[in-house]
Every structure is written in structure tokens, then in C-alpha cells.
Amino acid sequence: MARNKFDVDERLETPFDFKHFKRAMVYVKRYKWKMILALSLSAISAIVALIGPLLTKEAVDVAIPDGNIPYIVFLSIGFLLSIIISVVLGNIRQRIMTKAGQLMIYDIRKDLFAHLQELPFQYYDDRPQGKILVRVVNYVNNVSDMLTNGIINFILEIFNLIFITIFMFSVDARLALVIFAGVPVFIVVMIILKNKQRRAWQGVSNKNSNQTAYLAESINCMRVTQSFARENENLGIFRRLSTAYRKAWMKAVTVNNFVSFSVDNIRAVVDSALYFVGLLVIGYPAVSLGSILAMSNYSSRFWQPIINIASLYNNFVNAVAYLERIFETMDEPVDVKDAEDAYEMPDIKGEVEYRDVTFAYEEGKNILENVSFTVKPGESIALVGPTGAGKTTIVNLLSRFYDLTGGAVYIDGNDISKVTLHSLREKMGIMMQDSFIFSGTIEDNIRYGKLDATEEEIRAAAKTVCADEFIMGLENGYKTEMYEGGSQLSGGQRQLVSFARTLISDPKILILDEATSSIDAKTEKELQKGLQELLKGRTSFIIAHRLSTIKNCDKIMFISNKGITEAGTHDELMAKKGDYYKLCMAQK
Structure with missing residues (x-):
């Protein structure tokens, strides 16, 4: 249709x-x-x-x-x-x-x-x-x-x-x-x-x-x-x-x-x-x-x-x-599905490679063209750029929410189109821009990321993302019932619960898409402490507009004009005074 x-x-x-x-x-x-x-x-x-x-x-x-x-x-x-x-x-x-x-x-x-x-x-x-x-x-x-x-x-x-x-x-x-x-x-x-x-x-x-x-x-x-x-x-x-x-x-x-x-x-x-x-x-x-x-x-x-x-x-x-x-x-075709000879993704270290990746949501209208880069295991990568440039598209392709128009994506040398979707996605922790809270308790919402999680694991994850304090302040703590969408929580609180849900799955690859967009500056500062500890040993992709969220990443990539126009550390890109520099200056 x-x-x-x-x-x-x-x-x-x-x-x-x-x-x-x-x-x-x-x-x-x-x-x-x-x-x-x-x-x-x-x-x-x-x-x-x-x-x-x-x-x-x-x-x-x-x-x-x-x-x-x-x-x-x-x-x-x-x-x-x-x-x-x-x-x-x-x-x-x-x-x-x-x-x-x-x-x-x-x-x-x-x-x-x-x-x-x-x-x-x-x-x-x-x-x-x-x-x-x-x-x-x-x-x-x-x-x-x-x-x-x-x-x-x-x-x-x-x-x-x-x-x-x-x-x-x-x-x-x-x-x-x-x-x-x-x-x-x-x-x-x-x-x-x-x-x-x-x-x-x-x-x-x-x-x-x-x-x-x-x-x-x-x-x-x-x-x-x-x-x-x-x-x-x-x-x-x-x-x-x-x-x-x-x-x-x-x-x-x-x-x-x-x-x-x-x-x-x-x-x-x-x-x-x-x-x-x-x-x-x-x-x-x-x-x-x-x-x-x-x-x-x-x-x-x-x-x-x-x-x-x-x-x-x-x-x-x-x-x-x-x-x-x-x-x-x-009869609607399942375009993104396991290949006939798909195999289970083995344990990974987290190396990610994009080779000449091209993608279009509509035929003839490419969002990305011939994008190539490599991320080493444990590296944190920030994706920045104007709205609609393709930042979220890049991480969506890594999770195979869409199939590529051209090129290939590899994780530890495994072509992601050749492995099963379930084994691919269970290696990732994904927090999208829109944090959804399901009906049920806060505990149930966090456990959604790991069904066999214990109460201790749930609280540990919440503490890491600075959610424990506000959760314990609720009438029934972690047993507090949520309405669909979590309407009784603020936007920042919903994101923190969603963050805990993502982190409790202990992913090898972490994707954060505007994860701190609704979190106030004070909470974000506390959250950064936990994140730095969490990101150790994990390959992470972070999409954010706040300078404080991305400047400590191992590499920053500026996405524009259907590809990567700049890449480097915060200091390197500031010294070049290019697109990234202009973005940072605009926030001051």
C-alpha cells in the first residue's frame, strides 16, 4: 500500500x-x-x-x-x-x-x-x-x-x-x-x-x-x-x-x-x-x-x-x-527478515564497519550515499548535524530496522544481513528519542529489557541513570503502577526509566538517540557520571545536540549532504572551524 x-x-x-x-x-x-x-x-x-x-x-x-x-x-x-x-x-x-x-x-x-x-x-x-x-x-x-x-x-x-x-x-x-x-x-x-x-x-x-x-x-x-x-x-x-x-x-x-x-x-x-x-x-x-x-x-x-x-x-x-x-x-511482505542461511550472531567485541552504505526511504531519494567508517570496540561515537541529515537513519541501519539500498554493515566482521535479527538486536541496547512507558509498574517497565532481571539488578540500573531517587519518592516506589504512556511522570523521568530499561540488558553496542533531550541540566550532569562508567568496554553511538553530551566522545561525526562531512575529536573539529565548530558556536 x-x-x-x-x-x-x-x-x-x-x-x-x-x-x-x-x-x-x-x-x-x-x-x-x-x-x-x-x-x-x-x-x-x-x-x-x-x-x-x-x-x-x-x-x-x-x-x-x-x-x-x-x-x-x-x-x-x-x-x-x-x-x-x-x-x-x-x-x-x-x-x-x-x-x-x-x-x-x-x-x-x-x-x-x-x-x-x-x-x-x-x-x-x-x-x-x-x-x-x-x-x-x-x-x-x-x-x-x-x-x-x-x-x-x-x-x-x-x-x-x-x-x-x-x-x-x-x-x-x-x-x-x-x-x-x-x-x-x-x-x-x-x-x-x-x-x-x-x-x-x-x-x-x-x-x-x-x-x-x-x-x-x-x-x-x-x-x-x-x-x-x-x-x-x-x-x-x-x-x-x-x-x-x-x-x-x-x-x-x-x-x-x-x-x-x-x-x-x-x-x-x-x-x-x-x-x-x-x-x-x-x-x-x-x-x-x-x-x-x-x-x-x-x-x-x-x-x-x-x-x-x-x-x-x-x-x-x-x-x-x-x-x-x-x-x-x-500478505504484506516482510522486507526485513532473516536470510535463508542466516546464522546466530556470535559473542562480539563491538567493532562496527560501514562499507559504502547507501539508503533511501523512497526510491530515487537517497538519505545516505556511499557512507564508510569504522568504529573500534569500546569507542563512543557522536553523530551530529542538521535535522533530517540521516543521524537516526545510520543507527537504524545498524539495528536492521531498515535494509540497506546499497553497501554493507559489519559487526566484528559479520555482515548483519547474514545473521538472525533476534541475535543481532539482543546484542544492542537502544534508546530512541521517543521514550514509551507501558502500562504496568515501573519495575515491569525496566524489566522489559531483561525479563529475568532481579529487583537488585533493576534498582542498580535505575541508580546508574539517576532514576532511583525519584522512583523511591513515588507512592509505591518501584511497584508504582503506570498509565499507558507514563502520563504521571515528567518527560525527563520517562526518559530515565527508558534509559534504565535499555541499560539493564547489558548490551555490547549501545545506541542513544537524543537520550538526554528531556533531562534537565542538573540531572544530566549526574547522569554523565554514570554513563562514563557504563560506556567503558561498550561500543556506543550517541545522537545529541547538547555539547555537554558529546564532547567527551572518542569521535564525533558531522552528518550532512548524504554523508560524513567531518570526523574527529571535539578539539580536532573545533580547531578546523568547520561545520561542527559552527554548530558549537551557535549553542553559545
């Missing part, structure tokens, strides 16, 4: 193929025995329910004319039992299908989420979060009922039609043919509406996705919205998106309702024809009153499965629009 935003409809890259539905059946087959049991119960329930009209015919034609009260009571009891048995079996079947449906939801959502975790950063750069979220939650929910009850009901309604047809022809074949006369008209209606339904529900899918995307964006930036008093403008945008969704929904429902409207009218005409033919054309005694009443009952039962099938078809068309989106996401 191309770059997208909340007010742009998504476009499916490929038209729907029945293979999508066959693919969905993989999830159904996992619970086939539950489905078979439910189908069996449904079939028995349907057959038992069809006995009722025969009992009615027997009562009207035989028991009532003969005044046989015991026989009438017997037939009434049989009729009541048929209803009770049918309802009980239907209830049991519904419980089985509800459980199977929830299991299918779990399986589909698990597979979808697992695939999303493998997709590269580029996938998330190209689309709003809300449009991803709606596929995992809403769309999966919408297809689950079709894959369970929808399939069972479709098969059941086919069986119902077969059983009802057999019963009708056993009562009166001539009247049965009158009922069948409306079927060709129904088929023509469905053929005409098929494509309109699919397009209508794709429109609903698009507008729902747009609305969810904007809602997610608005919630994430609510502080900014209120700070700039943008509530009215944003409400106007949301109304526009909601109106578009409502119109798309009404259009789709209108098409759906036309199917039911058509069937209802066809059934009414057929029922009228049934009485006309039975009473006036054939007439009594060639056809009995009981037979006409039974056939009228069967006519209603015959068209009810057809109405149900039409409704199931509507739901199928609706679900197809969602299946297309779900499978489109599952």
Missing part, C-alpha cells in the same frame, strides 16, 4: 479472489468436529421442526372431521414436543458455535498480530495507526460470525430446502411446482446486486478505517489539541468523517434491504398463486384443505431459508470486504 492518511481511502491492491475464502477455511478446519456436531444438531432440529405441518395436516383432514379427541390430543402433544426438541437442540448448537467462533477470532488475531510484529518500520511509516488497529480488532470480529454460524447456517439452510422440497412433493407435487416458480426470479435479482453489494461494503470498510484512524490520532495528541484550542476544528473533521461513514453504511444497507424486499414480494406473489391454483384451478376434492394449509406452511418455510440464504449472502459480501483487508495485511 502507498503512503496513506486518515482522510484517504485505502485501495485494495488485488481484486477479491475466492481463494481468500478458501484461505479463511483453514481456521474453520481447526474446529471441524465442533462444526460437524453443531451441523448435526441443527439438521436434527430442522427435521423435527418439519414434522409440525404434517401433524397439522393430519389434524385438519382426519382427527378433527372424525371428532377423535384422543388423536387430536396426541397430535397436539407431538406438535409441542417437536417445538421443544427443536429449540433445545438449537440452543446447544448455538453454545458450541459461540465457543468455536471465539477460538477462530483468537487464531486469526494471533496470526495477524504475529505478522505485524515482523513488519519493518517502513510499513508503520506509511499508514496511520488507526487503520492498522481497525484490522486487528473490528475486521476480525466482523468475519468471525460468518466463518462459524454463517457456514453452518448456509449448509443448514440448503438441507432445509432439500428436506422441505421432499416434504412438499410428498404432499402435492403440483403445488410444489407453483412455489418453485419464484426461484428463477430470485436468482436474477441476486446476480444483478452481487457487484453492487461488494463495492458498497468496501466503501463502508474504507470510511470505517478513516474514522478510526483519525480517532486514534486525536486521542494520542489530545494535549496538543487542547493546548491550541483546536476542539471545534477537530470536531468538524470528525463529523465529516462520521458523515461519510454513515452515508456509506446507509448505501450498503439499502442494497442489502433490497434483497429482502425482493424476496418478500416474490414470496407474497407465490403464496397468492398457491391459493389461486389450489382452490380455483385444481380445486376440491383433487386437493384437500389440509393439503393447501400444509403447503402454505411449507411455502413459508421454503422461502424462509431462501431469505436466510440471501441474508447470509449479504453478510458474506460484507465479511469478504473485511477478509480482503485482513489477508492484505497478512
